[in-house]
Every structure is written in structure tokens, then in C-alpha cells.
Amino acid sequence: MNKDLLSQVEVMFAALNLQSVANSLPEPGTLSDLLSLHVVGSSSTAIVPAKPKELTHFATDAVEMWLRSVHSFLISASLTDASPVWSSVAGYYSSHYSIRAFAHIFGAFNLHKKRRIVYLDRQGSRAVFRIERKRREDGEHKFYWKYVSEHPQLNKDPFFYGFRDDVPDSDGAHRNKANYWDHIDRFPRFLPLNAESLERRVERISNIVLSDVPVPSTDSFPDIENVQFVAYHRLVKFRRLLDEALGTKNRFWKVHREPFWRPSTMNFSVEDPVFAALYAGK
Numbered sequence: 001m002n003k004d005l006l007s008q009v010e011v012m013f014a015a016l017n018l019q020s021v022a023n024s025l026p027e028p029g030t031l032s033d034l035l036s037l038h039v040v041g042s043s044s045t046a047i048v049p050a051k052p053k054e055l056t057h058f059a060t061d062a063v064e065m066w067l068r069s070v071h072s073f074l075i076s077a078s079l080t081d082a083s084p085v086w087s088s089v090a091g092y093y094s095s096h097y098s099i100r101a102f103a104h105i106f107g108a109f110n111l112h113k114k115r116r117i118v119y120l121d122r123q124g125s126r127a128v129f130r131i132e133r134k135r136r137e138d139g140e141h142k143f144y145w146k147y148v149s150e151h152p153q154l155n156k157d158p159f160f161y162g163f164r165d166d167v168p169d170s171d172g173a174h175r176n177k178a179n180y181w182d183h184i185d186r187f188p189r190f191l192p193l194n195a196e197s198l199e200r201r202v203e204r205i206s207n208i209v210l211s212d213v214p215v216p217s218t219d220s221f222p223d224i225e226n227v228q229f230v231a232y233h234r235l236v237k238f239r240r241l242l243d244e245a246l247g248t249k250n251r252f253w254k255v256h257r258e259p260f261w262r263p264s265t266m267n268f269s270v271e272d273p274v275f276a277a278l279y280a281g282k
Helices: 003-018 030-036 052-078 084-106 140-150 171-180 195-207 224-246 251-256 274-279
Strands: 045-049 108-111 116-123 126-133
Touching: 003 052, 003 084, 003 224, 003 251, 030 052, 030 108, 052 084, 052 195, 052 224, 052 251, 084 108, 084 140, 084 171, 084 224, 108 140, 171 224, 195 224
Parallel strands: none
Antiparallel strands: 045 126, 108 116, 116 126
16 A cells, blocks of 8 residues: 555544544534535635544545445345345445445545535645535546546556446446336345345355456346445455554454444455456566
8 A cells, every 4th residue: 555545544543543433423414514614615626724523534434435335235135136126226336335435535525515526635744625626527426436446546456447337338337227227127026135145145256256357237237246246346445455554453443344233254255356466467
């Protein structure tokens, strides 16, 4: 990990190591409300000092987004047979929440209502926010996926790429088919996976070894296997990144990295694809 990113993560989580983990997640909307206070007038770009509390909330928000990703993945796995269409949607959102978790750790936040993008920067030894107007192409999904895929930490990782919904083989087009096409499904009897079946499903996903990233395809809709596979790998990669930066030293991350509500099989193990080592030149 780049030393600047490592330092940034350590600063974000520092205050969380000095307080009880209980009730450490702030109220919904806390970070967006705080950042919105910096939006004054109609200026296209503004630079403002970043307050310690705001940096801490970037950390808690990233972890909460990751927990959403884990929970959505489990919902997707549970609905594999009961509702293929909703299994595919939940699987997509598991990926999207992981993408957002990475974006917040890297220091970017899309203020939807204020139509601004907030970036965490440095001016000498000071942490500052650079606040820019959203462009036409900065919708939430397109912005976050593009930002994360182009970040130096992940721009060589084939599991991360820009949001596309204009080609059949893409997460976005597959999600759009589930949400917006007509006559997509014939509904099976609603029987969600029981605990044992869910654990077998998670174990299967975690043990798949492939030689290429399996991009979900609208032509194979509902391409649940591939939707769940990429979602699982993305959430594992976020956990690994924070483990690399924080280890088990930070009490907040030490607790939340092992959600109490996950099934025992959900141990975040994964068979790293062969291509990953080749892609990195290892």
C-alpha cells in the first residue's frame, strides 16, 4: 500500500481506537450533513480544512458501507433459488457498496443533494477537502466505479473497472435488466436457502478458482453465479486493505471486521485467481 494512503487510513481510524465500539457508528446521514455545511454559494471549486471528526466519519462510513456489502451478499446468496431476479439485484448492490466503501477510504464522497463531489486532499501537512461541482456524467454509480477503478491502489486490479451499462457484458447492464426490462422472470416458489444451504453456497463461491474475471452478462441473465463471485471478491479485497493498514490494532475495525450476524462459513477466505498474480507481474 502507498505510504500516503496508509497514513490517511491510520489518521481516519485513530480516534476510533480511543473510544468504545458500542454505539460508535453515528446517526444516518451524519457525514453528508457535515460535508454539506461546506457548500456555500455557487462556486465551482472550494478548498476547506478537514476537521478530525469528519475524517473519522469517513472511516465509519466506509466500514458501514462494507457491512452493507456483506449483508447484501448474504441476501443474494439466500435468494439464489427463491428469487433469481432479486438475488441478482442484491448481488449487484453488494458490489456497489464495496465500491463505495473503497471510495470513502480513499477520500471521495458524492453529495447527491448538493450536487457536489468532495475529495480529501493534502496541503502541506494539512488535510483539506476539495469540493467540486458534479458534472453531467457524475451519477452516483458511474462516479464511484470510475473513481475507484482509476485510483492508484486499484487501477491494476481487474476486479475494478468503470461502470458500464451500454454493453451486455457489464455489471451495470445486468443490473438494469433486472430493474427496468419487462417480462424478465417467471417466479419460482419462494423458498429461501436455509442456514446449511446458505453456508454451502458461500463456501462454494469462496472456493471457486478462475483464470479471468467473470463479468455478469445480460445475455445469461440472471447470471447469479458471476454476480455473486465478483461481489464476494470485492468485499474480501476491502477487508484485506483495512487489515493491511490497521491489522488488529484498531478496536473499531477489530470488532466490525467479524460481523456477529454472518454465518460461520462466511470467513472471508478466497481462492485468489491465477490471473491476479500474473496481472501484477508476480
